[in-house]
Amino acid sequence: MLRRLLNDSPVGMFIANAVRDETGQLIDFRYAAVNYKIADITGLTDVRQLEGRLMSEVLPGSVHPSNSFNRIKEVLERRESVTFETQYTNQLSQNGWYRITITPHDDSVTVIIVDITDIKQTEQQQQAERLVRLLDCLPIAVFVSEAVYDYSKPEQIIDFVIRDVNMLGAQPHGILREQIVGYRASELFPNDRRNGIFERYVAVIHNQQAQTFEFDYVAADGVRRWLDIRLAPFDTSSVVSTTLDITPIKQAQVSLEVMNDELRRSNENLQQFAYVASHDLQEPLRKVQSFGDLLLSQYADQIDADGIDLVQRMQSAANRMSVLIKDLLTYSRLATQQETSEPQSLNKLITTVLDDLDLVIRESSAAVYVEELPTITGDAGQLRQLFQNLIGNALKFRKPNQSPVISITHRRSGPDNLPMHVSLSGKKTGRFYWEICVTDNGIGFDEKYTDRIFQVFQRLHSKSHYAGTGIGLAICQKVAENHGGFIRASSKPGEGATFRVFLPA
Known part of the structure; x- marks a missing residue:
């Protein structure tokens, strides 16, 4: 009855007894009972032949501390159950994910193995979908490109193949993201050979170092556009690239430079005015003051009291005007002179x-x-x-x-x-x-x-x-x-x- 229940179980299960040397040191495990599900997991055709055999015989190298023996041994010695997830490739080269629970007994362990490959694949697919949605929300174009090598010269990269792209990256080409995957970069970006971008991709692969640079070009509508491009190694033969359109920023910088030039010219004109104010406008005032002095010193006896008062008022006004011009000159220089x-x-x-x-x-x-x-x-x-x-x-x-x-x-x-x-x-x-x-x-x-x-x-x-x-x-x-x-x-x-x-x- 126990054997039947064991074999009907939808999960892999085996019981292994401890094998000890003459000093009592645990050196191996011997399979005491194995169910049929283990065959699907391990790729072994006849699991019944496992019973009675040593773990080191069935799985050569398993007694190495980094492999399954060491983990099972630790459970038995600590007398504590443990559950963990691991990825495993069986003898038929089939890869899968498994949740393993090891439970200790007196001098044996029970190992339950649950195949969670479908769950893991679903999780990975969901993570990939979330990543795609995240990339599609970014205001940048993202490409993953894989190098294409020359068959006769294995080290020479002759092109790149698009392996993945976000929505913004596919949009300018007028085709769906799914359709763009598999295209050669030379088909999508034929000018990359002439503008030096292809060589940058190659350098990233060879040097395994990221690059960031700005690139400008004239678009089909005749408008000059600027891009901020970052290339980084995705793996030893692939490059991930991000491209951000910085045209509005660059256009604003150009406009700012134009306004700065206009402001510079305006300041130069103001400085020129200040020079005129300090020299040319002061000269007539000095003549007015000088003529007033002459009138008072040489013709005072020919001018009545009212006339002298008018001359003095004229000189006072000229003095105030001179001070005003000097103050204006000082104020204008504060706005234009470099501090x-x-x-x-x-x-x-x-x-x-x-x-x-x-x-x-x-x-x-x-x-x-x-x-x-x-x-x-x-x-x-x-x-x-x-x-x-x-x-x-x-x-x-x-x-x-x-x-x-x-x-x-x-x-x-x-x-x-x-x-x-x-x-x-x-x-x-x-x-x-x-x-x-x-x-x-x-x-x-x-x-x-x-x-x-x-x-x-x-x-x-x-x-x-x-x-x-x-x-x-x-x-x-x-x-x-x-x-x-x-x-x-x-x-x-x-x-x-x-x-x-x-x-x-």
């Missing part, structure tokens, strides 16, 4: 500014307090203009009958304590800034004009009260932006003002 970035000691730079403003400081009895400031990377000339305008404004917009008090301090500001409208971008970048504060006790201003004061030609006070062109703070803002920073102001009328310059730390 030279070098380490700059702010203390040394501000000391130079204070030396330049020494006469105004002494005349106004101003007190200027400068704490120890950091060294930053920037352009010395531009930074000097920034602080000269800020300190100059603090001296200019002072209260009547009160000496100016100016303090220059700093702190290191991170993303969490930046001004509200820049904190979001600051938090994204995680950048830190040096916050340089210039604070005065002057007349101040209403904060509703905060944005206005940084615009060109914008003034909050009449020229009769405070001289100037209305460009100084616009220059300060441009310098801060040129250095990757920004400037903010806070104030109240009659309570002084604080200008905060943020420069990258």
